[in-house]
Each structure stands twice: as C-alpha cells, then as structure tokens.
Amino acid sequence: MTNSAGLPVFKNEAFTDFSLPVNQALMEAALRKVKAELGRDYPLRIGAERIMTGDKIVSVNPGNISEVVGRVSKASLGLAEQAMQEALNSFEAWKRVPAAERAGYVFKAAQLMRERKHEFSALMIVEAGKNWAEADADTAEAIDFMEFYGREMIRLSLTNEHQPLTKIEGEDNRLAYIPLGVGIVIPPWNFPLAICAGMTTAAIVCGNTVVLKPSSLTPVIAHKFVALMEEAGLPSGVINFVPGSGAEIGDFLTKHPKTRFISFTGSKEIGLRIHALASHTADGQKWMKRVIAEMGGKDGIVVDETANVEQAAKAIVASAFGFQGQKCSAGSRAIIVEAVYDKVVQLVKEETEKLSVGLPELNCPAGPVSDRQAYDKIMDYIEIGRREGRLLTGGDKAEGNGYYIQPTVFVDVDSKSRIMQEEIFGPVLAIGRAKDYKEAIAMYNDTEFGLTGSFFSQDEAHIHYALDEMFCGNLYINRKCTGALVGVHPFGGFNMSGTDSKAGGYDYLLLFTQAKLTSRKT
Template sequence: MSTLTKVTPYANEPFTNFSLDENKQAMEAAIAKVKSELGQEYPLYIGSEKVVTEAKIKSINPGNVDEVIGYVSKANQALAEKAMVAALETFESWKRVHVRKRAEYLFKAAALMRERKHEFSALMILESGKNYVEADVDTAEAIDFIEFYAREIIRLSEINETGPLTKIAGEDNKISYIPLGVGVIIPPWNFPLAICVGMTTAAVVSGNTVLLKPASTTPIIAHKFVALMREVGLPDGVINFIPGSGAEVGDYLTTHPKTRFISFTGSKEVGLRINKLAADTVPGQIWIKRVVAEMGGKDGIIVDETADLDAAASAIVASAFGFQGQKCSAGSRAVIVESVYDQVVEKVAALTKQLQIGLPENNFAAGPVIDKTSYERILEYIEIGKQEGILLAGGEKAEGNGYYIQPTVFGNVSGKARIMQEEIFGPVLAIAKAKDWQEAIAIYNDTEFGLTGAYFSTDEERIAEALETVHCGNLYINRKCTGALVGVHPFGGFNMSGTDSKAGGYDYLLLFTQAKLTSRKI
C-alpha cells in the first residue's frame, strides 16, 4: 500500500501571503506564463479520445474584453451521447477499482496542483476576474477538496472495521457504500476551480464516472483540471469533458435514462429546472435520479447594539464585495439595529469607497463582473435600488475595458424591497434598519433563501437565540458570512438555496454512493 493513501490528519491548504515580495513576484511570473499561452484551442475528452469540434466556446478576459483566453471545443447532443456511452463502459471497470487506488489518483492530483498552485490561480485571474487573494483561495480550496474526499472514501470503506452495526449471534453483517453510476457534473463559473474540482472528485473517488459540463464563461480552468487528472493516470472515461449549451447538452443529459445523478451548482432558476427534468422518468430508466443542488442565496449580516461595530462594518464590506459579490455566500444584505444604524452605515460606506477598481492581474481589490449579461443585469438592479433606498456609495459603471461596476451600497431599504429579496450576484449591498435585535432576525429570515448568515453581538443570550432561530445552512457569529473552509465549515443551505448537501463535510460522499447491507449466516 502506498504511503500516500495512509489517512493522515487532515489540514487545510495554507493561503499565500501576497504582502511578501517573493510571493507577489511568483504570481506575476505565473500570470506572464499563462499570458504567453493565450489563444490556444482546447479539445473535448470523451473516453480515450481528444475531440476537436468546429463549434467553439470563446473564453475572454472579463477585465480586458479584447483579450481572448482561448477557444474550447463545444459538444452537441451526439457527442454528449458518445460521452455517455464511454462513461457507462468505463463505470463497469472503475467501480471495481479498490477505494485506496481511487484515492491514490486524488492524492497525486493534489500534490501536482500544489506544485502548480500559482499557475492555476493565474489562469483564474485572467479567465474569471479574480484578484490574487480570491484566486489563491479558490485554488487552495480545490486542493483541500481533493485531499479531503480522498481521505473520506478511505474512511467510509473502513467503516465496518469500527463495528457500526449491532451484533447478533449467528450472522456476519456488513454495510458498504457502493457507487451510483454515471453522473452529470454542472459546476458554476464563480468558483471555476474549487467547486468544479470538489463536485467532480467527490463523484469519481466514490467509484462513479462523470460527464463534466463546465460553465461556458470559464471552461479553460476546468480543462486544465481535467488535463491534470489525465496526467496523474486517471483512466480514460472516468471524467469526460463536454462543455456545451445548457439547453442542448445539459437538458439532454439531465433527461437521459442512463444518468444516475446530477450534481449542480448555480442559480435557483436553473437548479429548479434540473430538479423538475430529473424527476420525470423516461423509457429505459430504472432508478430515481439523485439531484445534488446548491443554488444560491440572499445572505445577510445582522448587527445589534452590543457588537464591535468596526469589526461588523469590515465583515459587511468583505462579505458584500469579495469577488465583486459574485458568491452564493455573499452578504448582499445587512440588517442593523437602529440605535447603531447610523454609525455602522457610515463605516460601511467609508470602507466601500476605499475599494480600488481595476485589472485583476494588477491585484486591485475590486475587479470586473463575469460577462456582459451579468453586467447589464446588475446595472438594472442598481437603478431599481435607487428607487428603493438611499444611495450611499457607488451606483455607476466604472472605468476600464471590461465589465466594471462600482461597489454600491443602499441604505434605508425595506425588508420587502427587491434588492433585499432577489439575488443580484454582483457588487450591490442593501442595508435595512431594525428596531431591535429580534426584528433584525425576523428581517433576515424573511427570504426564500437560506444559505449563509452572520450575527454580530457580544450578548451571549442573544447569540444563543440567533444560533437557534437564524434560518440558514451556515451561520457565523462575529465574523463574515463568506469563506467556508473544507472540513471546517461544511457548506450548503436551506429553502431555495438547495439540497443542503454540505460540500466539504463528512457526509457529502454519501450523496454519491448507496449503502448495501449484506448478511451472512455463520
């Protein structure tokens, strides 16, 4: 047995300190390397084949729209079917590979990604518009997911050795966690490496084969991950890389009779559509398809009059505007108790106005939003916000040859306002005033979502009540509502935020397996 597959204590990948010159220079060198490779063409991976298509997805830099990152071959339904056939065939052998061997591929991939950490981050900086820290955290999380799930599948495989079943005389009873089959992986563009890697590796290390359909705005970082998995020797057909149209390829695979599960992260609207399509059985289907969905949020931070107001204001700004608010965990709402409302709002507005906007490759605090569609939608919401609240900061387009928007803050917003209720997914923060901390919690809970939240207070009785009654999957006390760590903060939400799948948690792999009980008379 390889020493790599020994289950050592898990530790999260450290983040890079870019205040150190050597680290900053290393990232600049990685960006230069990635820039030297721009404009290339990237194939599909179907079984053992590299497939080049005439139709291409053009990936551009959202911070400099004249810069083409590359061209990715685009799958159609015929190629999706070909990939399904390859995945089905490979599943028959892959499911029999010992779990420690499957985990070994992941350990090798984590080690290789760690060696090339800045290179992966640099590609994200250019393709998705993240600054140095946001990209570095994304890559670190990807490494964490790979390591964590490799250890988790080993733990699950050994669960019988700890004797979880009740013993009875005359029988030998065991429970084992076996793979489901072929799954469709549909990751988002906002964590184009970490979530893509986490969803994919969880499925394959559990013994499944997958069809990976990455987001059309960030397909090249996904391709780079798949190429790395092929480099470490993962058998052909375990991961089939088929970027393409959601309406054409996504719907086709979601309704396919041989699709066993769909793992999705993205918008509420698309997630609900997938759930509906997957629920309908079709001829040749012999199972109920499993849907694992993380769909978004309208997350918020509550601040009462006992809180550390400086810490609360810093957390509100960090939660609202990290990666331009393009996180399902982003704190796009704040609810402040009226006795400290003016103080907190003044601090938030001042901190927001200090955020400098510019090219991600130059490591500005605020960069572009992902594409023209998002840009136009967010600007429309800002105009709505001007009718629903008082503009305190931002509110306009920002300069630059890309999709730049000023970080925007609205105050005195009603809890029922659209900008308090609808997911904007951009650099827009709405602040509401509450008469007291109980009303603040009620305003926070008045949403169809329930992903993340934070409560700032120094009153232990209030904190205890908040822990009980603030309705979200991930609640943080006296810290920002973004930045979940693998194995530390299992991530997933309630209501329209999805299936509360708890990615990075100790029960996540159960979603990609089924428990088989065997009983033998002795």
C-alpha cells in the same frame, strides 16, 4: 499524526502571503506564463479521444475584453451521447477499483496542483476576474477538496467504520457504500476550479464515472483540471469533458435514462429546472435520479446594539464585495438595529470607498463582473435600488476595458424590496433598519433562501437566540458570512439555496454512494 485509515490527518492548504516579495514574484511569473498561452484551441475529452469541433466557446477575459483566453470545443448532442456511452462503459471497470486506489489518483492530482498552485490561480485571475487572494483561495480549496474526499472515501470503505452495526450472534453483518453509476457534473463559473474539482472528485473517488459540463464562462480552467487528472494517471473515460449549451447539452444529459445523478451548483432557476427534468422517468430508466444542488442565496449580516461596530462594518464590506459579490455566500444584505444604525452605515461607507476598482492582474481589490449579461443585470438592479432605497455610495460603472461596476450601497431599504429579496450576484449591498435584534433576525429570515448568515453581538442571550432562530445552512457569529473552509465549515443551505448537501463535510460522499447491507450466517 494519522487517522484510522493510516493517512496523515487532513490539514487545510495554506493561503499564500502576497505581502512577501518572493510570492509576488512567483505570481507575476505565473501570470506571464498564462498570458503567453492565451488564445489556444482546446478539445473535448471523451474517453481516450481528443475531439476538436468547429463550433467553439470563446472565453474572454472579463477584465480586458480584448483578450481571448481560449477557444474550447463545443459538444453536439451526438458527442454528448458518445460521452455518456463512454462513461457507462468505463463505470464497469472503475467501480471495481479499490477505494484506496481511486483515492490515490486524487491525492496525486492534489499534489500536482499544489506544485503549480500559482499557475492555476493565474488562469483564474485572467478567465474569471479574481484578484490574487481570491484566486489563491480558490486553488487552495480545490486542493483541500481532493485531499479531504480521498481520505473520506478510504474511511467509508473500511468495514463498518462509518456506521458500526449492532452485533448479533450467528451473523456477520456489513454495510458497504457502493457507487451509483454515471453522474452529470455541472459546476459554476464563480469558483471554476474549487467547485469543479470538488464536485468531480467527490463523484469519481466513490467509484462513479462522470460527464463534466463546465460553465461556458470558464471552460479553459475546467479543461486544465481535467488534463491534470489525466496526468495523475486517471483511466480514460472516468471523466468525460463536454462543454456546451446548458439548454441543449445540459437538458439532454439531465433527461438521459442512463444518468444516475446530477451534481449541480448555480442559480436557483437552473437548479429548479434540473430538479424538474430529473423527476421525470425516461424510457429504460431503472432508478430515481439523485439531484445534488447548491443554488444560491440572499445572505445577510445582522448587527445588534452591543456589537463591535468596526468589526461588523469590515465584515459587511468584505462579505458584500469580495469577488465583486459574485458568491452564493455573499452578504448582499445588512440588517442593523437602530441604536447603532447610523454609526455602522457611516463605517460601511468609509470601508467601501477604500476599494479601488481595476484589473485583477494588478491585484486590485475589486475587479470586473463575469460578462455583459451579468453587467446589464446588475446595472438594472442598481436602477431599481435608486427607487427602493437611498444611494449611499457607488451606483455607476467603473473605468476599464471590462465589465467594471462600482461597489454600490443602498440604505434605508425595506425588507420586502426587490434588492433585499432577489439574488443580484454583483457588487450591490442593501442595508435595512430594525428596532431590535429580534426584529432584525425576523427580517433576515424573510427570504426564500437560506444559505449563509452572520450575527454580530457581544450579548450571550442575543447570540443564543440567533443560533436558534436564524435559518440558514451556515451561520457565523462575529465574523463575515463568506469563506467556508473544507472540513471546518461544511457548506450548503436550506430552502431555495439547494439540497443542504454540505460540501466539504463528513457526510457529503454519502450523496454519491448507496448503502448495501450484507448479512451472512456464521
């Protein structure tokens, strides 16, 4: 089956079944290959140049801090300016490349990644601390983003395909979506391939060029992605790779007068800083800079008295502790009506205590958090939780030569407490009690964020109320609040969760384009 552009209909990349011995063997082989390449030096990539600098970002395996994953060259302000000039020069040619041809590079890269899927996943296991399933899902999502955005750009390029215009006699009117210019892409460390690939390819497939500043925690994965795009034939200068300090390189590029847009995924604090810096007009700037931001969440699951409590408990634990709670969609709150509160709490305790903590390479259900700074912050929040609620399980560091923390649950937590209000970004779950489903939903809404949420119920009236009243960008009924699929669950949130940019959705590419209307007398 093909779509209106003659392309095969988009289909999500399948997840790997690691219960099969053949797939286990493939992942083990990929891990051996990745481990054999640890400790290498990686250059900046500015246009056709590969630049090694003396100053390096040292990437360390968070699950085994004795291992250096790689040393990635760090850009100076001068090199950041060089990257901007290269992107500006390349934009003049790239914007004229037909949309289908631009998409072709992205499709080629998706195919190459598909052929080396386990290798990319293995690198994330080592550099980001993901277990096999989480890493595999990340790689699958990266492939999905490239396939989806390539198709979308071709569709948008068809005359009046996206937004048919009203016809009038004597005129030929057309609406075209043209690129913006040079964008700064700042992806996060927690989805170091999927979001990096998605943000970058969305920008370039629209005809923009980019300066990519990856997270300093996962720069080797980002380098591997950029090298893959080059292998796919992407012209030099379309993506320029400049790892560096956010406070130095990030601010400089955000404030640059030639920056047309900033695409960012990360914390609320940095997102707001980018928004503030981008709002100021620099000398020589001709436009208002566009900011596309996904900033985080304090997501939660609400359970009413009619819910299937076993399913709800499993979803709460999966949402709270998948990838150690290091997802902006992580369900770090659960709000349960008092009629089933004790039962759900007991089931959550039992499910949480099934999670063994250990080395991601061994595919342990729970692994390390990202680095020492995150570890210390999470342990501080656990101490706060001891004062704000009752510790149900966990609450301490876990064994291992890395940043390991026990999955931790606090119960009887007030909705105004810090662990119910602030994004912890770690394996900490707070559970609160409500008298009924309406109070539970009011408690859920009592946050500055609005990214994901779930509602568990078997009462249709309650479900309809939740659909109307729960305020978030992605609301799920009777399932976990993590795991958005490209093309299925366009992803982005309200309030301090960002600009509701809906990554993986059919209007996402409009953020990287501007609509030009042409009208011609006939």
